Amino acid sequence: MSKAAAPGRKVLSGIETSGGHSVEYRFAHAQKGNRHLVVVFANFSAHQDYGWSNGVFDKLRANILWIRDKFEGNRTYYLCKGMDFSVEQSVITLISKVMKSLDLTPDSVTLWGGSKGGSAALYFGLKYGFRNIVAITPQFAIGSYVRDVHPGVARFMLGEAVPEENVRMVDALIPDLVASGAGRSANIYLMSSAQDEQYPTQIEPYLRLFSSHESFNFVFSDSPHIADHTQVAGRNVPLLMGIANMLIDGIAPRIGMVRNGFEEPGRDRSRIDAYLESTSVVRGAEFPAPVVTAPLFQSEVSRESVWFNGVAPGAVRVSVWEHGKFLGQTDVAPDGNWSWELGRPWSKGKHPVKVFSVDTNGFQSQRAEVLFTAVDGAAPVSPAAAPAGGISHDAASGVLSPAAYEQVMGPQVVFTGVAAGAVQVGFREQGTPLGSAAVGQDGRWSWDAGWEWTPGAHVVDVVVLDAFGGESPIAQVPFSVMGVTAGASAGGYYGGSY
Numbered sequence: 001m002s003k004a005a006a007p008g009r010k011v012l013s014g015i016e017t018s019g020g021h022s023v024e025y026r027f028a029h030a031q032k033g034n035r036h037l038v039v040v041f042a043n044f045s046a047h048q049d050y051g052w053s054n055g056v057f058d059k060l061r062a063n064i065l066w067i068r069d070k071f072e073g074n075r076t077y078y079l080c081k082g083m084d085f086s087v088e089q090s091v092i093t094l095i096s097k098v099m100k101s102l103d104l105t106p107d108s109v110t111l112w113g114g115s116k117g118g119s120a121a122l123y124f125g126l127k128y129g130f131r132n133i134v135a136i137t138p139q140f141a142i143g144s145y146v147r148d149v150h151p152g153v154a155r156f157m158l159g160e161a162v163p164e165e166n167v168r169m170v171d172a173l174i175p176d177l178v179a180s181g182a183g184r185s186a187n188i189y190l191m192s193s194a195q196d197e198q199y200p201t202q203i204e205p206y207l208r209l210f211s212s213h214e215s216f217n218f219v220f221s222d223s224p225h226i227a228d229h230t231q232v233a234g235r236n237v238p239l240l241m242g243i244a245n246m247l248i249d250g251i252a253p254r255i256g257m258v259r260n261g262f263e264e265p266g267r268d269r270s271r272i273d274a275y276l277e278s279t280s281v282v283r284g285a286e287f288p289a290p291v292v293t294a295p296l297f298q299s300e301v302s303r304e305s306v307w308f309n310g311v312a313p314g315a316v317r318v319s320v321w322e323h324g325k326f327l328g329q330t331d332v333a334p335d336g337n338w339s340w341e342l343g344r345p346w347s348k349g350k351h352p353v354k355v356f357s358v359d360t361n362g363f364q365s366q367r368a369e370v371l372f373t374a375v376d377g378a379a380p381v382s383p384a385a386a387p388a389g390g391i392s393h394d395a396a397s398g399v400l401s402p403a404a405y406e407q408v409m410g411p412q413v414v415f416t417g418v419a420a421g422a423v424q425v426g427f428r429e430q431g432t433p434l435g436s437a438a439v440g441q442d443g444r445w446s447w448d449a450g451w452e453w454t455p456g457a458h459v460v461d462v463v464v465l466d467a468f469g470g471e472s473p474i475a476q477v478p479f480s481v482m483g484v485t486a487g488a489s490a491g492g493y494y495g496g497s498y
Contacts, residue, residue: 019090033265041117
């Protein structure tokens with residue numbers, strides 16, 4: 001879900017899926033037409049694994065791309081899973097596509113990160129030729145560090161047994177790049193502190209490797225207000241923001257004359273907008289909103305127990321929100337059905353609740369809104385009982401239109417609905433079969449009788465059939481047809497059976 005990072009500056013969420021791994025990101029457009037990109041890598045303690053996303057970058061003028069380090073629920077230093085470096089390739093694919101959409105080259109990009117994120121900024125910056133690198137208290141010997149400090153990460157990255165040869169190989173990734181002269185002309189800003197407990201082993205032994213780099217800057221902060229590794233960046237935020245804005249303006253803090261500016265306020269943003277839309281975490285019509293069958297829209301329910309039931313084809317879970325606040329989530333069964341309860345009483349009054357589906361890649365569906373009123377005294381509603389296999393809800397629960405007792409401005413009436421686990425839906429009126437509709441792979445169906453319905457009240461029986469001939473209980477859908485001119489043909493049997 002999008003959120004504002006600063007007044008008038010929107011943060012967009014997306015997922016790049018063209019590589020071997022899905023890469024989740026957030027993006028904020030530059031301010032005042034700035035032509036620079038800052039790529040941000042996360043540290044271990046970053047909220048939701050998005051580093052520097054707490055508002056500290058609100059005043060940076062550049063485009064900002066935050067990349068999440070969470071792959072199959074694990075951290076990877078943006079590098080590998082079981083020594084398979086397709087994670088790295090997926091990450092650089094995302095960065096490259098964003099650069100291309102902005103019509104930028106690596107010379108107009110700053111890679112930024114602290115601790116684990118600082119290691120990633122160094123690695124990607126040196127290996128792929130980015131112009132600016134800001135690395136705060138990074139780890140150079142990554143393999144040894146995760147083996148000794150984060151064993152779960154080590155097993156995921158290096159293999160379950162954490163072989164020593166894999167530890168040594170990953171230890172050498174950054175030192176070998178530096179020693180080879182990669183990124184020799186890059187503007188590198190490395191920060192550490194005398195109070196950083198990792199400095200003696202993870203940074204100091206490697207500083208000499210930068211002797212041939214043309215613009216290597218080491219900022220060593222020695223302050224009694226810095227207690228440990230995690231506080232180095234926090235105590236130097238003004239300095240870091242100053243460096244960032246100078247790099248964004250094209251000024252590398254060193255002796256010499258340089259050009260700055262490069263703003264293009266009227267520049268066409270259609271390419272980056274198209275990329276952000278195509279990878280947006282919230283999908284379009286191809287991933288429809290889940291159907292909520294309970295509570296009914298604008299119904300009154302007991303505040304002591306409100307069960308949400310529905311169907312969400314193609315989803316692995318549904319997420320429930322109110323007023324932008326996360327309430328909870330639940331898994332979706334293989335047949336598309338789901339059920340969820342808050343677990344505590346609701347406050348009295350109206351509740352506009354939004355529900356969306358999430359698929360295996362983390363993409364989100366459109367939102368379904370349920371408006372209900374929580375009251376005292378109403379009978380609690382139990383979750384819908386789902387039989388093992390076959391159809392797990394009755395026909396009425398899946399009919400979306402026409403609504404019960406709806407006044408349809410006829411003469412055509414189109415029935416639509418969802419029937420997860422079914423193959424066909426049949427219709428009849430007063431015992432006469434009217435027709436049937438096939439159920440799509442996503443569980444959705446639509447049926448148009450093809451005739452003009454007579455004015456007045458109608459009650460149509462709807463029944464859902466599964467692949468084995470099993471039927472749901474017959475459900476009745478009452479509605480009225482309005483505004484039909486005289487002489488319209490009556491609804492009737494047009495052939496077909498179910």
